Amino acid sequence: MTALLQPVLNPINALTQPNNVPLEPLLGKSMEALRALVTALDEPAFRAQQLHQWIYVHCVRDFEQMTNLKKTFRDKLTERYQVGSLTVAEKQVSQDGTTKYLFRLPDGQVVESVLMYFEERGTYAVCLSTQVGCAVNCDFCATGKLGFKRNLSVSEIVEQYVYVQADSGKEVRNIVYMGQGEPMLNYDNLIEATHILNQSAEVGMRHITISTSGIVPRIYDLAAADLQLTLAVSLHAPDNATREAIMPINRKWRLEELMPALHHYVSTTNKRLTIEYILLAGVNDQPSHAHDLGKLLQGLKCNVNLIPYNPIGDSYGYKRPSGNAIHRFKDIVSTYGKKVTLRVERGVDIAAACGQLANQVQVR
Ligand code: SF4
Structure with missing residues (x-):
């Protein structure tokens, strides 16, 4: 018999920036791409390693839970990116x-x-x-x-x-x-x-x-x-x-x-x-x-x-x-x-x- 579990976890898929540009997913980006991303956001390169750990090792999807990232960096991420889009x-x-x-x-x-x-x-x-x-x-x-x-x-x-x-x-x-x-x-x-x-x-x-x-x-x-x-x-x-x-x-x-x-x-x-x-x-x-x-x-x-x-x-x-x-x-x-x-x-x-x-x- 089939057990049906877990309804929709998050019904909103197409999350967008205020200008209606879809938030870009981070999963799928290499370490190099994450380095380029943090540099473009005027953040030090070591932030890329931290971000990489959060999304691929700890599998965290919410920027607010990435506690070793400073608040201003989390805010910049939230404006432009999402961890995943599924x-x-x-x-x-x-x-x-x-x-x-x-x-x-x-x-x-x-x-x-x-x-x-x-x-x-x-x-x-x-x-x-x-x-x-x-x-x-x-x-x-x-x-x-x-x-x-x-x-x-x-x-x-x-x-x-x-x-x-x-x-x-x-x-x-x-x-x-x-x-x-x-x-x-x-x-x-x-x-x-x-x-x-x-x-x-x-x-x-x-x-x-x-x-x-x-x-x-x-x-x-x-x-x-x-x-x-x-x-x-x-x-x-x-x-x-x-x-x-x-x-x-x-x-x-x-x-x-x-x-x-x-x-x-x-x-x-x-x-x-x-x-x-x-x-x-x-x-x-x-x-x-x-x-x-x-x-x-x-x-x-x-x-x-x-x-x-x-x-x-x-x-x-x-x-x-x-x-x-x-x-x-x-x-x-x-x-x-x-x-x-x-x-x-x-x-x-x-x-x-x-x-x-x-x-x-x-x-x-
Ligand atoms: S190639 Fe496509 S159609 Fe053929 S078995 Fe795989 S998924 Fe099915």
């Missing part, structure tokens, strides 16, 4: 402890973030959104049905993490970009936010995963950036015909282009990829698909993560394979020398699992 429209806690946050953005749009606990490792991870809606339109995905609305700013991406970390009171040391949107279609903001999360919020690069549907040019860009993060690729089918039927993006970048990009990524970064494969009954879960997948991935340094489909609403006509079909698929792919895992589902009862994020509060 408000929580709704928070749901699943039976398994997974927590879904619905954030309202300054323009009234909403996105979701999900906090997950991994018992076996004793760690927390947060799944972040990078866009409002998504243009990629995978046929099985609730977010794809929303269409694309806009990219999230660096600040809006970073603030999701900082908010969840502070609200949960947990040490959230893992980030996965698997929420709403195709992260690689908001590439510049994604990379800048990732650097801020690494350097200011101190999340290790090795604890950050970017998930993509296969935006080939950006895979080459990410390889050149050589960050020590994990790249997860939603393959979902081992041949063009099956993939195209469920992922229209395959018409733009077919497997003949995607696979060389993945090999290039691995040879450039020496990082092991994660191949995501959603299992849809009767669509891509047959033994022949498993054999084709094993062959396609031969020579590629990767693990395979199988995701049995999570039904939502009318399920868009898709069904979850039987337990037997799931294990048969896993066993076959394993014979090709790949480590194959089954994703442990989190938050299915609150629609927080893979492919289920679709701002359900909007349509109630």
Whole structure:
């Protein structure tokens, strides 16, 4: 059963200066940017370090609570800036402890973030959104049905993490970009936010995963950036015909282009990829698909993560394979020398699992 908690925390999003210019959010700014900011406000440089600590380490949102900043500086900040621009429209806690946050953005749009606990490792991870809606339109995905609305700013991406970390009171040391949107279609903001999360919020690069549907040019860009993060690729089918039927993006970048990009990524970064494969009954879960997948991935340094489909609403006509079909698929792919895992589902009862994020509060 879903537990609905916490109503709107702060209904006012678009806070403005007296001249109606929106207050600029500080979250998402680097230490260098904060130094430039305090200098522009005629304050000594060490104030930037204090401000940085308050917003990223203590996660304080109210300038008045930043007690080691002098009053005149707090007043200057209050006139022009806000710590963050997101408000929580709704928070749901699943039976398994997974927590879904619905954030309202300054323009009234909403996105979701999900906090997950991994018992076996004793760690927390947060799944972040990078866009409002998504243009990629995978046929099985609730977010794809929303269409694309806009990219999230660096600040809006970073603030999701900082908010969840502070609200949960947990040490959230893992980030996965698997929420709403195709992260690689908001590439510049994604990379800048990732650097801020690494350097200011101190999340290790090795604890950050970017998930993509296969935006080939950006895979080459990410390889050149050589960050020590994990790249997860939603393959979902081992041949063009099956993939195209469920992922229209395959018409733009077919497997003949995607696979060389993945090999290039691995040879450039020496990082092991994660191949995501959603299992849809009767669509891509047959033994022949498993054999084709094993062959396609031969020579590629990767693990395979199988995701049995999570039904939502009318399920868009898709069904979850039987337990037997799931294990048969896993066993076959394993014979090709790949480590194959089954994703442990989190938050299915609150629609927080893979492919289920679709701002359900909007349509109630
Ligand atoms: S699965 Fe990912 S890329 Fe595909 S439509 Fe959904 S959010 Fe977009």
